[in-house]
């Protein structure tokens with residue numbers, strides 16, 4: 001229900017929901033206050049929500065001080081993350097379903113994997129990896145479809161104490177080999193094929209191509225998902241399905257320090273190549289499990305579905321680690337929202353009686369455009385909480401989600417966070433906050449968000465206000481470092497605003513103190529909820545023999561949120577053509593992967609540059625946005641005429 005008479009309509013939760021929720025408004029206020037006034041006491045208590053082998057005595061040891069950034073939580077405690085996600089549930093939840101696997105093809109039966117079965121599978125995978133030489137601290141790269149074996153592999157690494165690094169199956173062989181080399185991985189785990197939307201991506205042949213550019217010693221464990229034909233290199237390739245038949249189904253979990261790395265996940269920034277975000281064992285698990293419980297108001301018998309891919313952080317925290325640490329039933333979906341048709345998400349919700357559904361605005365916008373009948377033909381009465389993540393949600397999509405999918409009954413949690421943050425930082429809690437379409441609302445417990453003036457770097461204490469979003473202090477699942485490059489970590493996140501973690505997003509804070517994310521303020525774009533550095537697409541383009549120079553910016557896209565707009569200057573003598581547009585598009589897909597495929601390529605005989613040669617992206621962004629009226633000051637350009645040419649060409653594109 002909404003109260004329409006304010007500028008921003010608000011949607012309070014039902015009294016029934018408030019009465020039964022983990023937190024109502026008063027609980028939230030009290031817990032938030034406690035978490036900020038005495039973080040040691042708060043996290044000392046909530047740190048106990050997971051099982052420790054040796055309990056911690058120190059809670060927080062963190063510094064954002066320039067030159068000395070260091071983040072440690074529960075630093076003298078020891079634990080095993082996989083044991084927390086599996087073994088500790090065996091006594092009470094052994095026969096409960098841990099993972100529901102819904103295959104791409106709806107005709108193929110779903111699988112229900114109990115905690116006992118998960119234990120057997122993960123132990124076998126752990127023994128297989130150890131047989132292949134994987135030890136504590138080693139890196140293992142996963143390049144897998146959304147199949148249960150992806151979860152087994154993650155948990156097997158955690159059990160051994162090896163560090164996993166998942167590469168989204170939509171990335172190209174080049175991106176894969178860069179990540180294998182970047183973390184000096186010992187083993188790559190892949191599958192023969194990845195079925196998705198009725199098509200099959202040949203993962204193993206991509207892996208073969210990637211392994212041509214890595215050390216010869218890298219071994220490859222292959223899950224036979226489809227049984228389709230693949231090439232096989234004896235001595236390098238190992239058959240998971242065959243080995244699993246023989247492998248021992250017991251395995252003793254390694255005792256890990258809270259600060260031992262759990263995983264590396266590469267993510268895009270505004271400069272250079274993607275960086276390996278490092279998350280550690282203790283703090284990450286505490287925060288992932290606690291946010292999963294509170295933000296989704298998770299209760300024991302709920303069926304929880306996060307539609308992300310395990311290749312992204314959302315899949316790490318809210319398909320695998322958070323839900324399984326809580327002993328939940330988590331759904332893994334191999335397919336896409338529109339296959340066989342646009343009712344697939346809703347059919348899966350009906351089929352498995354999903355209670356919490358968590359997805360990205362881009363999927364909602366795409367489905368909204370298909371009409372309501374795809375939703376209305378399904379029984380969605382099991383849904384209780386809806387969530388979104390990855391990009392700002394526009395009010396139209398929010399309202400559609402609320403009315404058509406949620407039937408006006410289900411609070412929407414718009415969760416703002418990042419690969420770097422490990423878990424939700426801003427979000428409403430379902431029983432505590434009256435939501436507002438498009439607002440990520442309030443900081444989670446222990447999260448000290450501040451709005452800074454981008455020019456002075458001073459905190460703004462007025463309401464309403466607008467500025468850049470920063471964090472004043474650490475939270476348990478904060479990334480610890482960039483793999484192999486602590487200096488880059490400091491420079492990227494702690495140098496723009498001294499003493500703060502700078503998220504890279506701009507925001508508004510309204511008169512009620514609620515946050516509204518306005519989007520990235522750096523050269524990172526968000527395409528269908530996938531985060532991408534414009535610099536990466538540019539370096540892919542200029543690696544093509546016919547391209548002299550390229551500048552890439554985001555522009556508003558109805559479905560994807562942002563599209564990829566490329567300005568390309570060709571080498572002397574090369575003529576632009578539609579064929580060349582296609583060739584460049586294919587080129588970028590091969591260099592990075594299909595998710596980086598350019599939406600628009602504009603031939604640019606010249607790019608707007610300052611006299612010192614710096615490309616003025618602000619102008620390029622405005623042109624791509626069709627916003628020619630506010631190009632700002634162009635007088636500092638070396639050749640102001642190029643702007644007119646670019647505008648003329650942009651107009652020709654309609």
Ligand code: WTA
Pocket residue numbers: 267312313314388389390391392393414415416417418419420440503504505517519520526529530531
């Ligand atoms: C954006 C995904 C608005 C933001 C978990 C952030 C959002 C980047 C939201 C991180 C949201 C994420 N509202 N924007 N609810 N959630 N973002 O690392 O720009 O893939 O910095 O993590 O996505 O993307 P990443």
